[in-house]
Amino acid sequence: MLSLILPGPSTVRAQIPKSLDSLEIYVQTHTPTDTNYVIALNELGNLITRKKADYNRADSILHRAESIARRLHFGRGMYRANTNMGSNYFLSNRPQQTLESLRKALSIAEDYKFDTRTIARALTNLGTAYRKANQYEQSIEAYLRSLRMQEQYNLQPRNEDTYNGIGLTLKDMHRPHAAIGYLQQAFALNQAQKNPYGMAICEQNIGKCYDDLGQPAKALSYYKSARSHAKEAESELLQSDILVNTGLVLRKLKRFDEARQAIEQALAISRKQENQSAMATDYFNLGQVYEEQKDYKLAERYMKQALALANEQDDKPKIAIYTQGLADLYGGMKDFQQAYVYQLERNQKIDSTTTIRTNAEVQRLITKYATEKKEAQIKLLRQEAQLRQQETQRIQLLLLGSILLLLLVAVGSAWLLNRSKLRRLEEAQNLRQQIAHDLHDEVGSTLSSISMLSGHTDRLLSQNRPESAQKMVQKIYTDARQILESVDEIIWTINPGNDSLHRIALRLQEYAQPLMETKAIDFRFSVDASLDRHPVSMEVRRNLYLIGKEAINNLVKYSQATQATVRFELKERQLQVVVEDNGRGFVQDAINSRNGQASMKQRAEAIGGSLNIQSTPEQGTRLVVTTSIT
Template structure:
C-alpha cells in the first residue's frame, strides 16, 4: 500500500502504491455521480447536504486528493473524520472502511506510525464486520501489513502480508494485489534480506506491467533500484531509477518524480559523479518548493549540502545544511534534527573548525539516547577522546598511588611483625613461625598481582603506545609534506588505538577490583558490553541471569577468563552472524555455571571454522580455568556457544 523509506535522508513521502491502493479500496456504488477533480469535489461538498452515501464518497475522495496532491494533511484529516462520522450515521460500512483507509494513508505520509496502525486496524475490522467483498478484505490485510512495517514490527508485517496472499490464492483473486508483493519486499529490505526483497519487487513489477499501471511500475522499479544501491551495484540502481522516473512522468506524479530524483542523486554521489548528483537533487528541490513540502525541502537541502561537502565547497555545504536544520527545527522533526546536527558536526570537523564541531556534537548527543551515540568525525572525536584519556590517566595514577600506599603499609607491617616476633620469642617459636608463614603468603599474592598488572599493561598497552608514538611522528611528516588527507587517516588510526588503550586499562582495573568477584558482576559487565553493539546492529537482544549466581564468588583469574571468553563470543556474533535475534544466558546447576551465547544468524561449517574468530584462544582460556567450551553451528541454522566451569 504505502512506501516506507529506510534511509532517513531520502523523502519521507515516496507514496509507493498509496494511490493505487486507495483507488482500488472499493467504492464502486454510484461513483459516477461524484465529481473527480479537486476543485469539483470542493464545490460538491460545499453545495450538497450531507444526507446520503454519495456525500460520504465525495468526502473520502476529497480527503484522498488533499493527501496525495496537496500534502495538506491536517485538512485531509478533518475531512476524513467527517466522512467516517456521516458513514457511521448512515450505517454505510464501505464508506467507514474507505475513510479509515484514507486516514491511514494520511497518517502514514505525515509520519504518525501509531495512528497509521490504529486506523488500518480499524479499517480491517470494519471490512470483516460488514462482510465486504473478499478482495477488499485481502487489501485491508495488505494495508495493515504496511502499517506494522511502518511501526518497525517486520515479522508481524510479513505474517499479515502472507495472510493476504493466502486469501488471494484461496479465492483465486485476479489480478493479484501487487502491493502485497511490494510490502513483503519492503519488509525484507528493512530486515537486510535484500536478494529476497528483489524477488518480491520483481513479482509486483510483473503485475503492474500486466495492468499497464505506470505509477505502480515506477514504484517497483524505484524499490529494485534501492536494493541494488544497498548491494553496492550503482550501475544497476541508476538504470532502474532512470526507468522509474520515466514511468512517474507518464503517471504525472510530481511527488514520486521528486522521490526518485533524490534516490538518483544519492546513488550518483556514491559513484562520485557530483555534478550529476547535484543536478538531480536540485530538480527534486524545485518540486518540493512547488508543493510547499517543507519536510521534503529539508531533505533536499541536506543532501545538496553533503554533495558540496564531498566537493570541499564548504561554504555552500554549510549554507544548505543550516537551511535543512532550520526547517527540521520548525517542523520539530527530531530524527532529522539529530541527523542534520551530526552532519554539521562532521562538516565543521572537515573544515578544522573544531569549536563549532564540538558545539554541534553536543547538540547531537542531546537529541539521541546515550546508549546509541554515533561516532563523529575523527577530529571532533579526538577532542572527546583527549578528555577521556586524561580521565583514565588520572585513574591509573590513583591506582599507582594506592599500590604505593599498600607497599608502604606492608613494610610497616613487616617491621611490626618482626618486633612482635622478637617480643614474643619467649612465648614460643611456633607462633612466630606461623606468623611469618602467613606474611610470606600475603607477600607472594601481592607480588603475583603486581606481576599480572605489569604483564597486562605491557601486552595490552605497551605495543599500542609504541604504535601511537610512531604514527604521531609520521603524521607530523605528512603535515610538513602538505598531505592533510593522509595525515587525517593517521589521526583516525591514533584515535582508534587510543580508544583501544582506554578499553584495555578499564578491563584491567575492573579485573583487579575485589568488588567484582561475584558471577553476577561478570554478567552485568558483559551485558553493558553487548547491549549497545546489538542495538547498533539492529539485533533483538535477550539477556538473562540466574539470581542465585549473585551469591557465588570467583577468583580474579577465573573472572578474567570467563569475561574474555564471553566478550570474544559476543564480538564474533556481531561481526559475522548477520543475526536478527541473539541471547546470552547465565545458568547455575549444582556447582557449575554455564554461559550460553546463541543467535539465529547464518551459521557456518564447523570444520571450516576460521581462526580469526579466536576459537583457539577461547578454548585455552576455558581450559585454564578448569572448564570447557562447546561451539555448535551449521549453515543457516545459527550458532550456539556454551562455556561451563566449576564455581568454586
C-alpha cells in the same frame, strides 16, 4: 521513502466524476445525504493528498466523509475514509496517526465482515504503517498475516503492496537481491492493473536496491522510468522523491552538477507544496553534494537548515541522521570541537541493543512463516492421500457389486486396483521419507546452530557487548536465509502445481539471473514453448533442477565468462538442457574430480538420462543433460 497505501476494492458509482476539479464541483453542489456523497468525498481527499500534497485540507475532507458514513451506517465509506487518512498521515510523516487510522480501518473491515481481499489489504496497509514507524517486528507480522490469507483463499491477483512491503523490509535488512524479486512481482501486478503510481514506486525501490548493490547505471535507468510513470500519475510528491534518489546516485558517481540540479528540482517541488519533511531531506542531500565539492560553508548552511526542520517536526530518525552528518562535516573541516558536540548528541539518540534485538525478532518471524508454510504443504498432502483412499474404497464397492455379472472381469479389475493402490502407497511413503530426509539435512542442523547462536547472543548482550552480539546476529541472518531457501526448494519440489518442464525452466531462470548479474555476465535463457504440455514426476523435477543449479554455480564461480546461455529444448521426444559459456574452460581429463561432475552424472542416470560435458581451455564449456519424456 514513499510506500503505496491504497484503499480496497472501489464501490464508486458511474455518475461520480473522476477528475479533481469535477469532484470539487460535485461535493459543492450535492447534498450530503447518501453514500454517493461519501464516496465522492473519499475520492476527493485521496486526490488532494496525492496530487496537491495539501494534507490539512485532505484530512478535513476525509474526517467529514467518515462522519457522514458513520451516520449512514455505511461501513465501506468508513473503511475508505480511515484508509485514506492513513495514507495522508503516512505521506505527511505522522507515523502514530497513520497507525491509529489503519488499525481502525482493519477493525471496521472485520466488524462489517468485509470480503477476504479487503481484510488482507487492510493488513498490508497496517504492515506498511509499522514499517514507516520502524517497528519491523510488527510490520513483518502484519505482512505475513496478509500473505497467508491471500494464499489460503487463493486470492488473484495478489496484492502488489504486500510484495512491495516485504521487499522493502528485506532491503532494510541488507538483502537487496531477495528484495528485488519481491519488488519485481509488485511491479508486474501494478503493470497488469495499469497503475502508473504503483509502477513508479516499485521502480524507484528497485533502483534503490541496485544502488545498494553498487550498480548505479541500473539504478539510474529505473529512476528514469519511475519518474516517467510518476508524471503519468500526476504525482509531484513522488517525482520529488525520485529526483532526490537520482541526485544521490549521481553524487556517488561524482557527477556533482547533475546531482545538484536533480536535488534542486526536488526542493522546488517541496517548497511549492510546503512539505517540510521533504524540504529537510532535500536540504541535507544538497549539503552533502557541497561537502563532496569541499564547499563547506554552503554544506554547513544546508545541513543546519535540514536539522532545524527535523527538530520542528520532532522527526527523531532524521534528527539522528542529520546530526551525524554535521559531525562528519565538522570533522572534515578540522573543527573537532564542533564534531565532538554533534557526535555526542548523535550517540545519545542510539540504542544499539534494541536495534539488534528488533532485527533478530524480524528474522525469527520470517523463519516461522516459512516453517508454517511447509507444515501447511505437508497437511495438504495428507488430505489428498485420504481423499484418494476414500475414492479407491468407493471404486472397490462398485466392483464388488459387478462380481455377480462378470466374475473374471471383476477379479482382474480388483487385482489391477490393488496393484495401483500399492504403488500409490509406496509413492506416498517415499515422499514422506524424502521430505523427512530433506528437512533433517537442510534445516535441522542449521536450526540447531541458530539456537546455539541465539543463546550466545543473549549472553553477549547481558555482558554489554553489542558489537560482538551484532556479529552473532549477522550469522543468524545468514543461517536463517539458508533455511528459507532450503524450505522454499523443498516446497517447490513437492508442489503438484510445478509438475511441468516449463516450471522447472522458470525456477532455474529465477535462480540464475541474480547470480549472473553479480558477475556482469550477459545471460540468455530460452525455453521451448511446447515443454509446458509435458508433466514430469517429482524425482525428475528435483534432479533436473539440482543438475542445472550445480552447473550454473560452477559457471559463475569458475568460468570467468562474459556470456552464458541456458536452453531447454525438445528434440524427438528427448529433452536436452544445455548450459554454455565462453569462459576459460578446462582440460577434459581433469573434470572427473571437480565441480560435482560425479553427482550430476548420478542424478542424470537416476532419471534415465545422460550427462555430457565438452570443454577446451580458453574456448568455454558446454554441458548437455539428455533424458526422455513421455
